[in-house]
Amino acid sequence: MADAAIANRLRELLSFYSGAPEATLRPDSTPQNTEGWDSLANLNLMAALESEYGLTIATRDVLKLRSLGDIGEYVQASMAAKDRGG
């Protein structure tokens, strides 16, 4: 599970781009069960994560991230790899 700071920031960003109320967003939120989480919202979310956390998110990886929880774990793992110099 992603740490609370990442999870909270993810909820803020997704709420901003999708228009979904932040309080309704949970780790099991997906594009299928979240109104407004469409292709453009996901593109903007990925762009924001790349910019904010200094990541480059491969499109192949994006295709595997099915829920908000998946994205949080991915960001956390990517940050850890970056810290290790990976």
Added chain:
Amino acid sequence: MNVAGKLAAVARELKQPGPAGRKLFRVMQRGTHSFRLAPAIIVERAVMVEARQQPKATRALSDLAIRRAGSADVSAVAALDNRPVSLLEARLARGDLIYLGQLDEQVVCATCFHRGPTPFDEERAIFARWALEDDATFWSYDAMAPVPMRALGVVAKLFEVALNEIFEMHGARQVRGFIYDWNQLSLLLHQRMGFSVIATMTAVGLPGVKWLRWESDGRSRQWVLRRNSDFALPPAMV
């Protein structure tokens, strides 16, 4: 869905909030599809959208290779959601631009543009031909992607890059398209890409004949036409 299920869906539709006329229209619209009356009988409404400037470029998904499709790509594009290859070949033959998104060697999404002044007429049996004033007016249509990829950003990225190229490299002054009123997700995507709704078209078609109603900027007009009429909606309407 069996007949009881379809009737239950109609009953649910009638219970939705909203004006009675709108609900009745929606029931008729769904009914033509549910009871397989379409395309012989059609009841449809669509909005026309227009963009006059390119969308802001987003950095994400930069490894998605986006390029114009050629005849060698037609089979891969058609396989995205089981389109007939002949349909895509016809689009290329008439000069339409097909853009595709590719990951490694795999085509994952595609979208199409038709350039004026030739009217766009793929939907003319349902609506009308869409007049395009000049070769700086483009008609945007048809986003294709396998269902699991539709909300992940690849379609938005493709549309964003293709639109930028249409404006920058092909000299577009405006890009238009129409969106069925049941496709609210597509409408939302277009609006967030900078498109505005400029008109609404309603069509009721019976075998051999159709009635069209066009509403724009507080004005409306209507026509009764043959189903495959060559009538093109005049540019002055929009």
